[in-house]
Amino acid sequence: MRGKDIVRFTGIVFAAAGLAACGRDRAAGGAGGPLPYRDASLPVERRVEDLLGRMTPAEKFRQLFMVAGDLDAGTAAYGDGIFGLQVRGDADARGAAARIDAIQEFFVERTRLGVPIVPFEEALHGLVAPGATAFPQAIGLAATWDPALVGEVAGAVAAETRSRGIRQVLSPVVNIARDVRWGRVEETYGEDPYLASSLAVAFVRAFEERGVVATPKHFVANVGAGGRDSYPIADGERALREIDFPPFLAAIREGGARSIMTAYNSWDGVPCSMHPRLLTDILKGEWGFGGFVISDACSVGGAFSLHLTADSYPESGRQAWAAGLDVVFQTEIGHAALFEPAILEGRVASARVDDAVRRVLRAKFELGLFEDPYVDPDEAGRTNGAPGHRALARRAARESVVLLKNAAGTLPLKAEGGPRSIAVIGADAVEARLGGYSRPAGREVSLLDGVRERAAGLGAEVRYAAGCGRTDGVGKDGEAAIAEAVRLASGAGLAVMAAGIEEGEARDRSDLRLPGRQAEMIRRVAATGTPTVVVLFGGSAVAMSEWLEDAAAVLMAWYPGEEGGRAVADVLWGDADPGGRLPITFPLAVGQLPLVYSHKPTGRFDGYLDLPGDPLFPFGFGLSYTEYAYGDLRIEPAAIAPGGTARVSCRVTNTGGRAGTEVVQLYVRDKLASVVRPVLELKGFRKVALGPGASAEVTFTLGPEELSMLDAAMKRVVEPGGFEVRVGRSSRDLPLSGLLTVK
Numbered sequence: 001m002r003g004k005d006i007v008r009f010t011g012i013v014f015a016a017a018g019l020a021a022c023g024r025d026r027a028a029g030g031a032g033g034p035l036p037y038r039d040a041s042l043p044v045e046r047r048v049e050d051l052l053g054r055m056t057p058a059e060k061f062r063q064l065f066m067v068a069g070d071l072d073a074g075t076a077a078y079g080d081g082i083f084g085l086q087v088r089g090d091a092d093a094r095g096a097a098a099r100i101d102a103i104q105e106f107f108v109e110r111t112r113l114g115v116p117i118v119p120f121e122e123a124l125h126g127l128v129a130p131g132a133t134a135f136p137q138a139i140g141l142a143a144t145w146d147p148a149l150v151g152e153v154a155g156a157v158a159a160e161t162r163s164r165g166i167r168q169v170l171s172p173v174v175n176i177a178r179d180v181r182w183g184r185v186e187e188t189y190g191e192d193p194y195l196a197s198s199l200a201v202a203f204v205r206a207f208e209e210r211g212v213v214a215t216p217k218h219f220v221a222n223v224g225a226g227g228r229d230s231y232p233i234a235d236g237e238r239a240l241r242e243i244d245f246p247p248f249l250a251a252i253r254e255g256g257a258r259s260i261m262t263a264y265n266s267w268d269g270v271p272c273s274m275h276p277r278l279l280t281d282i283l284k285g286e287w288g289f290g291g292f293v294i295s296d297a298c299s300v301g302g303a304f305s306l307h308l309t310a311d312s313y314p315e316s317g318r319q320a321w322a323a324g325l326d327v328v329f330q331t332e333i334g335h336a337a338l339f340e341p342a343i344l345e346g347r348v349a350s351a352r353v354d355d356a357v358r359r360v361l362r363a364k365f366e367l368g369l370f371e372d373p374y375v376d377p378d379e380a381g382r383t384n385g386a387p388g389h390r391a392l393a394r395r396a397a398r399e400s401v402v403l404l405k406n407a408a409g410t411l412p413l414k415a416e417g418g419p420r421s422i423a424v425i426g427a428d429a430v431e432a433r434l435g436g437y438s439r440p441a442g443r444e445v446s447l448l449d450g451v452r453e454r455a456a457g458l459g460a461e462v463r464y465a466a467g468c469g470r471t472d473g474v475g476k477d478g479e480a481a482i483a484e485a486v487r488l489a490s491g492a493g494l495a496v497m498a499a500g501i502e503e504g505e506a507r508d509r510s511d512l513r514l515p516g517r518q519a520e521m522i523r524r525v526a527a528t529g530t531p532t533v534v535v536l537f538g539g540s541a542v543a544m545s546e547w548l549e550d551a552a553a554v555l556m557a558w559y560p561g562e563e564g565g566r567a568v569a570d571v572l573w574g575d576a577d578p579g580g581r582l583p584i585t586f587p588l589a590v591g592q593l594p595l596v597y598s599h600k601p602t603g604r605f606d607g608y609l610d611l612p613g614d615p616l617f618p619f620g621f622g623l624s625y626t627e628y629a630y631g632d633l634r635i636e637p638a639a640i641a642p643g644g645t646a647r648v649s650c651r652v653t654n655t656g657g658r659a660g661t662e663v664v665q666l667y668v669r670d671k672l673a674s675v676v677r678p679v680l681e682l683k684g685f686r687k688v689a690l691g692p693g694a695s696a697e698v699t700f701t702l703g704p705e706e707l708s709m710l711d712a713a714m715k716r717v718v719e720p721g722g723f724e725v726r727v728g729r730s731s732r733d734l735p736l737s738g739l740l741t742v743k
Contacts, residue, residue, distance in 0.1 A: 037370075038114075044365045048358055054113060056080070060353055061343040063360045064321070065336055066120065066294065066329045071103055077333045081111050083360055084118035084168065089129040089439065093164060093384035096129060097377035100165035104373045115361075116369040118213070123169035124187055124437040125153075125561065127161050133389040133562065134444070137435035138173060139539045140400035140558035142189040142583035143622075145663045146687050147202040153396050154206035156389045161212050163380040167367055168213040170261060171437075174200045174247035175218060177540075177584055179594040181227025183507040186435050186539020186559065190583025191596050191619060193243055194682045197250035204255030211367055216251040217261035218296060220244050220278060227593065229506050230264035240267075241710055249287060258291035258363055262325065264299045271307045273299045274316070279324030292326040292359040300328050301338065313338035318347045326356040385441060390563055397560040397567030399661075402580035403553070403623040410531055410552040412574025412625055415458055419493030422455055422462045424448050425485045425525060426498030426518075427469035428537045435539055435559030436504050443562060447498050447535060450565030454573055463488055468517045470500050482521050489525045494533065496572070497522055497551075501538035512543035512590045519546040526550035535568060541586040544616060556580070574625060577660040579687075581622035581730065588616045597731040598678040620665050620682075620730035626656030626692070628729070630664075633736040635725060639743055642718040645703035646740055650727050652698055654690035661689050664698045664727065667734060671722040674711055680731060702740060718742055 036042055037051035055063075058080045068086040071078065087100055100119050108114050122128040125135045135141070135153050144150065161169060173187040174196055189196035200216060207214040221244050224231025235244075251257040260283065262273040272278060273295045283289045300320045303310040310316040317328060317339035328339055342348055364370065403411070413419065424447065432444035445453075452462045467485035468478045489495040499518045503509060513519060523546070526532040531552040536542055539559055548554065555578065557568050570576040587595045588611055597619040599606075606613030632651040640646050652664055666684035670677040684700035702725070708718045720742050728734035 040371050044362060047365055048361045051113065051115070051361055052354060052357055055357070057344050058340070059113065060357045061340050062336075063115070063357050064327050064343070064353075065339070066118075066327050067333050067335070068297070068331050069333055070099070071106060075106060075110070077336075078107070079111060081107055081113065081115045082117055082333075083327050084120050086120050089121070091130065092381070093129070093131045093160070094377040094381035097164045097375050097380035101374045101377070104165065108373050116364060116373040118168050118364065118367070118369070119166045120168035120170060121161065121166050122171060122437045123157050123161055124171045124173065125435070126157055126438060127164070127166070127169075127384075128437055128439045129164065130439060131384045131441055132160050132439065133157070133385050133393055134434050134438050134441065135393045136397050136400045136561040136564070137186050137438075137539055137559035138188060139177075139186045139190065139583060140560060140580075141396065142195065142199055143402055143556075143558060143580035144396065144399040144687075145195070145581050145583070145685055146399060147198045149396060149399060150199050151202035151206045153392060154203040155210065156392055158207045158210040158212045160384045160389070161207075162210055163375060163383040165375040167211065167369065168215060168259065169207060170215050170217065172200055172203045172214070172216060173218070174216045174251060175222045176243050176247070178243070178596055179223060179227035180512065180541040180584055180587070181509050181590070181593060182223045182540075183229055183503040183509065184223070184436070184505055185584065186503060187437065189247070191585060192583070192598065192682050193246040195583060195685070196247045200247045200251045201255040204251045204257045208256040208258065213258045213363060213367070214251070214255070215259040215261050215294065216248055216257050218263035218272075219248060219260050219283070219293075220263060220267060220272060222263040222265055224265060226508075228508050233265055233267040238710060238714065241714070245282075252287060252289055252291075258366075260289065260291065260293050262293065262295050262299060264296055264302060266307055271299070271303050271309060273325055274303055274309075274319040274323040276323040284324055290359070290362075292356070292363060293324060294327040295320065295325055295329045297329050297331055300325070314341040314345075314347065317342035321348045321352060321356060326359050385443070393561045394563035394567050394570075397557075397564050398570050398576040399579035400558055400560060401568060401571045401578045402556040402582055402621075403571075403578035403625075404556055404617055404621075405548065405551060405554040406623055407552050410533065411572060413494070413572055415573060418458065418460070420460050421492045421494075422451060422460055423485075423488040423492035423495045423530070424451055424462060424464045424498070425467045425489065425495060425521070427466050428500040429464065429496070429498035430466075432562070432565060433500065433537050433559050434561065438559075441562060445563055445565035447496070447565045447568055450567070450569035451496060451572070453566065454569040463492070467521050470502055470515045470518065478517055482517065482524060485521055486524050486528060489530045489532070490528045492530055495525050495528075495530045497525060497532055497534045499534055499536055501540065501542060503539055509540070510590070512541055512587065513546060514542060522547040523550050526552070533572070541584055543587065543589055545588060548616075556582075574658070577625050577658070578622065579661045581620050581663045582617055583619070585615045585619045586617035588612070588614070598681055600676050600678055618730050618732035620663070621732070622663070622730070624660045624662065626654055626658045626660035628660070628662050628690075629653045629655045630728060630735050633727060633738050635738045635740050638739070639741040642720065642742055643704055645701055647699055648684070648702055648725055648727070648738075648740075649697055649699040650736055651695055652688060652690070653695040654692055657692050659689070659691045661687060662729070663687050665730065665734075666700045667726045667731065668702070668706065669724040669726070670709065670719075671724055673709060673719055673721070675709070677709060680726075682731070707742065
């Protein structure tokens with residue numbers, strides 16, 4: 001951007017003495033033409049080397065430092081440039097784009113070398129900025145079991161992101177949710193490495209193809225024993241390679257991720273942000289990652305302040321850069337002084353510093369920032385929150401809703417002959433919860449909004465009672481609120497109860513039951529005899545034994561985004577089949593944790609004195625408004641060489657009277673291996689839409705990628721022997737089975 005838009009922006013004062021004099025004109029090379037690094041016709045690597053050779057140690061350090069902030073406090077602290085800024089997001093899309101353009105103009109035009117910055121932001125399920133579209137939370141996107149849809153959502157988010165001038169997102173979270181007590185399960189793609197990898201690739205590819213750097217995080221694991229956020233990781237390297245590494249590797253090799261973020265926790269006694277085995281040996285060495293590695297915010301200093309493995313902040317920085325970290329992420333520019341001695345005093349080998357700077361500069365050249373650092377604020381205004389994006393948010397939310405119970409065909413509601421009076425109950429019915437890493441745009445549609453809008457067209461009356469919320473209702477006021485909810489339900493033809501959980505970053509749970517008196521409220525409302533549909537809002541598993549039998553139907557809506565209220569109403573009335581399937585296991589009780597479907601065989605039995613080992617709802621579970629039959633399983637050929645592939649096909653038929661969407665799931669079990677293998681592993685899935693009576697042939701491929709394992713020497717091999725192949729509706733409902741032999 002040029003001219004009047006920059007002049008109009010008054011939030012930045014370009015007052016640093018002497019900076020303008022050493023700006024772009026000096027860097028341009030004068031009468032001799034542009035300097036090599038400014039010549040877009042030259043190869044990127046030559047431009048990188050030319051610019052690197054012109055940089056002072058201070059300028060190099062600044063390319064290895066990123067911060068949340070802007071230039072409102074003045075420009076004096078930024079004369080040597082900086083890798084990137086997380087600009088304060090308090091303006092609408094157009095204003096935000098103008099702000100970033102003006103900040104970019106300072107670095108391009110008024111610093112010695114004119115190196116543009118990489119503006120960055122969070123964008124887990126929508127850009128965290130005013131006016132951006134809020135899509136379903138990541139766990140809800142995982143529940144769609146639809147990589148193409150996730151890619152479509154990510155593409156919309158990427159378009160909104162780039163339109164503002166933001167060129168890196170600190171997303172997605174590709175950690176594996178193996179313990180549902182963890183408060184950040186909502187940010188993940190669930191418990192399974194195969195599913196998470198498929199969705200991570202779709203998300204990352206959509207951003208990278210649109211010129212926005214994706215940053216899979218947190219490398220590695222990020223959740224310790226007890227489901228506690230950022231606790232030390234006790235797993236050995238085999239567990240990391242089998243469970244935690246696959247989504248990162250897939251995001252890099254298949255998705256094209258150009259950045260990786262480290263985790264706060266330690267692994268095997270070393271903080272992850274300064275772990276040479278993770279960052280240099282595996283990530284950059286074994287995997288050949290050519291992008292740049294950033295720390296989580298303030299995690300590098302954690303070696304000094306928390307882990308106690310460094311005696312100062314400069315030493316923390318030295319350890320991190322030496323181990324393979326490239327960019328230190330802090331929360332304010334003043335923190336630069338804490339880490340720059342590691343670079344300026346030569347404590348980090350110059351070759352390592354130059355390698356890190358090369359990685360950063362390469363990305364900036366590849367992004368085209370030197371040629372086109374500005375955006376059109378008007379285009380940002382048109383793109384963010386566009387009608388098409390909101391329609392996509394509604395469709396994604398519909399596809400994420402999981403039907404957990406539907407007694408006696410309570411749902412879908414009938415448009416004709418359905419309930420004429422509906423009681424909507426619960427604080428979560430009006431809150432329109434979006435989940436972590438979101439920014440309300442002021443146009444969110446709550447459950448109450450969606451039900452009222454849909455019922456209005458049918459002439460049905462909708463009345464609302466708040467009842468008790470997630471964190472209140474324990475005193476006299478709570479009793480009165482529950483009594484009012486019961487009274488309202490008693491006179492209605494249907495009760496829709498919204499209930500939710502509390503969770504989030506550094507907000508892990510020790511109890512999986514609904515907080516407050518919500519379970520009691522469900523039981524008492526259901527006791528009126530009014531059919532009660534419970535709609536759950538949350539990003540993780542809920543224990544339901546206290547009230548599940550009382551509810552006529554249960555929907556898991558997750559955090560469904562800004563169009564969530566309309567999407568849930570679509571499902572309630574059958575305008576859409578509930579398309580979601582669980583990406584995590586729902587346990588009966590917290591005492592079963594950790595509980596995942598793909599555990600390794602037990603040495604004896606898997607139950608408890610007072611509980612079975614079975615889950616409440618298994619991984620992959622989800623009901624439909626219709627029924628499906630599976631048949632005609634074929635494995636061709638039935639025997640393959642270790643490097644060969646086989647086609648697995650089956651026929652799925654909609655045997656009900658309604659159109660529906662089925663997620664066909666393929667699982668494998670190694671029948672004999674040299675090391676212990678999981679009891680079951682997801683190795684394929686397809687989402688198919690079928691009309692009444694319609695059939696579809698669904699085909700999968702099983703080859704080295706699906707059948708390989710790590711042997712005793714930690715080498716990936718396909719061992720000869722038999723593999724049990726099973727196909728069905730969930731990890732516990734697999735009617736088809738066959739045998740594939742590797743000779």
